[in-house]
Amino acid sequence: MPEPSEEALRWAVDAVGGDARVAAVTGLREGANPWLLKFEPAGRIEAAVLRLGDPADPDHGQRFGTEVAALRVAGDHRLPAARLIATDLDGAAAGALAVLTTVLPGDSRIPPVASIGRLRCLGAAAAALQTVPLAPRAALPLRTRSIADVDFAARRREKGTTALLAAAEERLDRLPVPGGPTVLVHGDLWHGNTLWSGDRCTGLIDWDCAGAGSPGIDLSGARFDAALMFGLPAAEQVLEGWQRAAGRRADHVAYWDVVAASCTLADMAFCVPVMHDQGRPDLDAGVLGERRDAFLSAALTRLDADER
Structure with missing residues (x-):
């Protein structure tokens, strides 16, 4: 433009x-x-x-x-x-x-390595949203996943999928969406939509995917992003930050993790340009695909354990 x-x-x-x-x-x-x-x-x-x-x-x-x-x-x-x-x-x-x-302080450049403090702060930012009860309305509709205006399943049917993504999609089709009160959700909570001053999150931007939904949408969206940016262990620090800020354990984490990882295409090249623009030229489709699959495999394993 x-x-x-x-x-x-x-x-x-x-x-x-x-x-x-x-x-x-x-x-x-x-x-x-x-x-x-x-x-x-x-x-x-x-x-x-x-x-x-x-x-x-x-x-x-x-x-x-x-x-x-x-x-x-x-x-x-x-x-x-x-x-x-x-x-x-x-x-x-x-x-x-x-x-x-208005202009918020900080910037959205993503560092190559994230401190524990930064990751926990990302979780705390997601936890702040779950303090705002919100019933669905016309401009803020019910959300059941991140980036709700993109039909990733349809795009995978068109462009091709993987056995792991297909298994995740089949699992989600069989499971009911967890119930509970709806809250304000950002709907696209990843590092590129956050602003930082050092390890302090100073703001959330780009609210065009927002709505009313489960707190798990933003929590697992942030966890998945951390795993993509920094590796699988980073997701656990996001969860720790969320639970400390919320003062309670998060519900249905495995389910929402599967949902978050399912908001992708088989070939992760689709998101490489924006990540390079945000300061991570080290990330390519191969690395992102491996990290997505590790996160999704772990989530499916935990979901199996939860269902027993």
Whole structure:
């Protein structure tokens, strides 16, 4: 996507107010959307993040509605998320669907090695979400897995699967989704959607997959990501951080781990570019595939034990 249009930038300036002008525009994802805007002269708002919709994406309107609704809930409960400055959910003023938010401190670059403290902090960030009870609603629907707008099973049928992924899919088809109260879920909780200052998680970003669901969705999403980034033992530190912050043991971890690992394709090359963009050029499809399979195999083994 090219840089924001003059129309979108004028909309952002009007939202900020005063005599500000956009002094710099920086792409935050692979050099593109969303955009970090810096304003001069620095007034009450020195910078903001501008997210624009893609007219070529037929679902971008729904995702924008979800993002805005989730940020409002997060703000109401003082979660570490950006605050809304302005929204244009029909594109009439900005020339495209647009959301303007505050800038959170920290960055999302993923280190090659993670400390125990960082991994436990990731678990604690997931645990903070389970403190927010939430009933499903139009903009925040019921979620039963991460990245719910992508049908990974259908894509595997089209592109090919593996025996392990097929076994996991068959197992999930036979099992009921664990019940319980629904809470706010981020729905795509991986390192690239977290911000850090050292080993302290300063915020969660990209809420367009949010909704209402089990706390296990975000916990196991974070555990799976840690296993992909740093190896299988890292997932246990995420769990430890979650349980310490929540003050209780997590439920149905094996089930939700299988769900998390099933949100992939047989060939892990599909997620390599974004991981390279986030600072991990050492990760390739082979490494990610091996780590995914190790995590999934362990989860299925534990699920077998739980069912006995």
